[in-house]
Every structure is written in C-alpha cells, then in structure tokens.
Amino acid sequence: MNKFTKPITFFLAIVAPLLIVTLVLRQPAPDNSLLDRVRAEHPERHKSAVDHSKFEVLQKDFTNPHEITAACLSCHTGRGEELMHSAHFNWEREAFIPGRGVTYLGKKNLINNFCTGVQSNEGSCMKCHAGYGWSDTTFDFKNPYNIDCLVCHDNTGTYKKASGGSGYPVMGHNGPDFKAITASVGFPKSENCGTCHFEGGGGNNVKHGDLELALLTAGRDVDVHMGVDGMNMECVDCHTADNHVMKGRYYGVSSTNTQRLHCEDCHTSVPHTESILNEHSIKVACQTCHIPVYAKVNATKMYWDWSTATRKKDGKGYETLDKDGNVVYTSIKGDFVWEKFVKPEYLWFNGTADHHLITDKVDTTLTFIRLNTMNGEYSDRNSKIVPVKVHRGKQPYDTHNLTLIQAKLWDSEPGKGALWVDLDWEKSLEEGMKYVNLPYSGHYDFIDTRMYLPVNHMVSPKTEVVTCRECHTRTNGRLAGLTDFYMPGRDRNRFVDIAGQLMLLLSFLGAASHAALRYHAARKRNTTANH
C-alpha cells in the first residue's frame, strides 16, 4: 500500500491540477456555423421565378430608355419609389455630423481630389448615375422614369451608357439588343457594379485600388471571396440590399456609422482558434491583418497633381505613359503617380466621417487639407484600426476667398470653359464656380489635399496575412504612425530600458570584479602558505 502513496500523491498534487488548469484554459473552437451556412447556400444561385422574355410589355423596339423604366415599373410597382430614396440615385444622404448638424452630402456636392467634383461636369460624370438625363441642376429626382434599371440589372453584359451622355445609354444602330437585355434581367452581377465602382476616377482601379476589373477573373490569391478558383462570390453576396438600399459604405462620401457591412456579419467577432488573435479584433479591424497589400494586379493612382495640367506640346495637349501603360502625365489632368502592391496606411476609425465642404475655408498654414476626415482614436471604444488608401492630390483653391474650387472639366463643345476641351485654367475655374453659385476671386493656386479611402477588398488567403512582427516592431512597423497607445514590441520606456540595462551591466561587473578579487586573494594566500 505504502509504495503507491507517492505516485498517488504526485498525481493528485501535481498532475491532476495541471490537467484541470489545461482543460479550463483550453480554447473553444471558433463557431463557424454562420460561415458554413453561407458556404452551403452560396452555390444555390437565385433563379428568377418568371421568364421576362414572355412579358408583352417588353416586346417592343425601345427607342427611349425612359420607356424601358416605365415598362419595368408597370409590374415592379413601388421599386421606383425605393430607388428614389437610395444613394445610388440621389448621390447624397441625410446625415447628422457633429458641428455641422443635419447635412445632405454625397457625390452630388462634395469636393474630391480626383476630378474635383461632379458639379458642372454632369454630362460626363453621370455615365455612372443610375439614372437618365442628369445633365445639370434641373434634373428631376422625383420622376421615377428617370431611373436607369438596366445599368444594375442587365445580365447580358451588353448594356453600356454613352460617354458624355448624361447617363443615357447608346441606342439605335450602335446600341445593344434591348429585347435580349430586358428578357434576361436579374440580380446585379459583379460586372454591373464594376462598371462604376471599378472604374471610378476615370479608369480601371484609379480610385479605390482594391476594386478593379481583375477581380472578375483573378484567383483567390487576389481576393479570397471573389477568386474564380474559390467561392467566386458576387458583390451582392455580401453587399445585400433591403428595398434597394445596399449595405456598405464608402467614407469618401458617407458620414455615419450606419448601413455598414462587416466581415463579422459572416465570420463572427471571434473567428480565430487562438484567443489572442480574437482579442485583437476588439481594436483591430479584420481588414488590417487580412489585406496586407492592395492593387495586386493593376496599379492604382496614389497622387494627382492638377497644377501641371494645361501644358502643351506644339500647341496641343499630350500624354505620357509609363512602361506599364499607365498615364503619368496628361495635359487635361496633370501628373499622376501610380503604385502596385501598395501597403495600406492605417487609421483609427469609428465609422463616422466629416468632409471638407466647398464652402469651408482652407487653412493654408496646414501642410495639407483633409478632404474627408475619418474619425477615431485609441481611447474611443468604438474605434478600430483600419487600413486606408491615402490619395494625395494638389488641386486648385481660391487664394483670396480661401476655398477649394470646383473646376469645370467637361463640355460637349469648345469655348464653354471646360478644361479638358480648352486647356484654360482661368476659364475652367470661373465657369465651375459660377455653376455652383459660389464666389470666385479670380486668384487661384494649388494646395495639397488628402483623401482617405478605406481598403476593404482584395482580402488575401490566410497564409499571407500580416505577421505579428510587421506591427510589433521597434521601427518602421505598419502601425508606426499610430502613436496614441502602447504596443508591445514597438513601444518601450527609454528610461526603464536604459536603467535596466545599466543595472544588469553593473550586476555583472560587480560579480566579475568580486570574483577576480577573490581569485587574486586566494592565490596570494596560497603563495604565502607555501613559503
């Protein structure tokens, strides 16, 4: 009996508690039920219950796009009303912004540092409006027949809006087969969204950097969700709509923490097996680690310098291309810097944003003007670190009135002051400001501006996530710019570190010299004893 006492005591006193503690500390497996359901349901594509080719109302040779909308709305009653309340049609949202009150802001009236703004340029810009005929301030937002259903719901891929056509499609001989288009309408495909969201800013991937045509054909290495060799998801699989109001926000134009789309909606807020990674999700957005780089296929515009526009060669405008075929200078727009495989910059963001309005004064003592301010800081409990593309620009402002200037860029004919036609800044700025009905002193210069565009797409496979050391490092880490908090591995208290090292050194020297003295004394004693 006695010989078992020791092992039993050992087991009870040491092994059992260790086992219990290990079991208690064991981390539960993440709950993937939501994701599994999404995965299971995804391949079941929605099939229309009706065959649109059988509808009499669509058996017409349409010559006027408004008639197509009327035909749609004759069955889909109420949908027009829905769209007339959506940002895709109104290009503005009602939003409360602290310090400004209730605002009505959007692409309709905000200044940016790409083409500076749509006002006075509607004829061209409205190629991306889900409507027909927005060519100037007289456009009727209350007329449901001004809605363009097809730009989103065409599933043939043949529907095209005309360039400089105020949102009207190409019709007639050069136009597509509208019977085929109306016969096969359905849920928007990624191509539909892409016509505007991939080519915003004047070309593929110019604006966002993480949204571009390559997403339609690339593999999982570019985007795990949309990769053709993976789930091959469509935009609307995540960007679901409720009565034509889409989920998802772009904070170049949005202001409030509503209607957002979150990775957590499918992946939950505790998706990792390791709890230390889940803890990160309290202060770090998923995108921060899971989108190590963007613009993985084609370059994106990082810098746009309007001040060099209007240069001429032999009395004419010209273009310069880089070796990849990107325009790096054009007389109508100025100088560009393009980049590929861009590491995002990082900001604290709580889901709310403010915007620099065209009526706001510019502070010329600042090194740059923020056109949109994404709010957030470490101490704000709603803030997380998010990746952003920072688009730097140099754009015209009124040196006397100290406001940014809306330039008139486009017109269908010369002599109307459009910069892209006449290559004349003075006239362009004058006409632009006249259009928005704001004072212009006639004196202008160019000022540095920045826009902050959250990076949410081009999520990388998990093998390529940002590693710990890319942030937890003393110098040049990804988060080197976010200095309002203590991060292990990056931050330290200089005094404690120097004092600590000094203490270690002194301890070592103290021990070493004590040992040397002892050794010396012992030898001396031995020699004396031997004599």
Added chain:
Amino acid sequence: MTKYKKAYVYKGFERFWHWNQALLIFILAFTGFEIHSSYTFLGFANAVKVHNLAAWGLIILIVFAIFWHFTTGEWKQYIPTTKNLKAQAEFYLFGIFRNAPHPTKKTVISKLNPLQRLVYLGLKILFIPVMVVSGLLYMFYRYPQGNNIEIINIGNLEVIAIVHTAGAFILLSFVLVHLYLITTGHTLTSNLKAMITGWEELEEEVAEEEKKPAFPGKGEKEQG
C-alpha cells in the same frame, strides 16, 4: 578547526520548486525580452505563446510553494533580522577575501543569512507578486470594449507594460548576482551541490542547536 557534518537542508519539494522556478524564470526572461523586441529568436507569436505558458506554469508552482511554506512553517526562514546584517555585508565586502569564516552559521532551521532573508523576502512579497499581478493584467487586460470577450477595463497598457519590464530587469539582475553567489559557500560548489542533492556539510556545533526553538539568528556566534 570546525567540524562538519552532513545535513539534509533542502527537502524534495523545495528543490523541485527551486529548479522549476529557475527554469521558468529563465524561459520567461528569454521570451519576454524577445516580445520586448530586444532580439529575435523564436518569432514574436511563438515567444508570446511560450511566455504565456511558462507564466501559467510559474503561477501554479507559486501556488504550491505558498502552500508548502505555510504547512511546513518554512516561511519563518524569511523573517527579516538586523542581527549580523552588518557583519554579513562586511563579510562579502572584506572577509571573503581573507578567507574569513561566514559570520552566520547555516542550520536546517535557519538556512538564510540576514542579507538573504531580506533579499528573498523582497522577492517573495514584492518583486514576484508585482510580476505576477502585472503579468496577469497584461494577459487579461482588455481594451475598453465588450465584444464577446470577458473584460477588465483598463484604459491603457502602458503602465502595466512598463512595470512588467522594469520588474523583469530587476529579476534578471537578481539572477545574475544569485548565480555568482552560488560560489561563495563553504567551498565553491557546496551551495550548488546542496541545492541539487539536498545535502550539505554544516558546521557540527551548529547542527546540534537544531533541538532548540527556532529564532532568527539564535545561537549564532559572531566570529572574525
């Protein structure tokens, strides 16, 4: 000439505790300073993992050690005394070079000289608790937000991290000096052997005092 007699000074658990604590503190310091970005060896993620595991190991060990100290009465070994304190300091500063005898006699019931008593008491009631508490806060510290995760609301990691780092430097300095002081026993290796086997040769006359009640410093003669 002083006579020496073998005595069983360090019990089985005591040695188990001592060496495991030594190993864990070594692992903690090594991984801790990697997390501090002082060097790269295991990689940040692994260093964090090993550091946290070793921390739990040390905490469990400490719980057992506390239980052991109180049930065996060994905690009394750490009651500080000023008796012989000066003599002990003088021994390390001067006497040791003249091969003078240790001013404090080591016995089974009073293993520690007055300097050791002070230093180990400091470790037990100040430095190790500070490291354990700051370490636990470091581990369970949550940013002020709920999510699905249990929280301790503290606004900032900075103070916790700096205290933990400062404590690490102090502990490491202790270890350095402690390692050297191993050699200052009766012979160069007698202390080390004692902590490995439990047995040490103690001065005979003192060993006889075991029968008397334990008072710090009781029965110890000052000698030059």
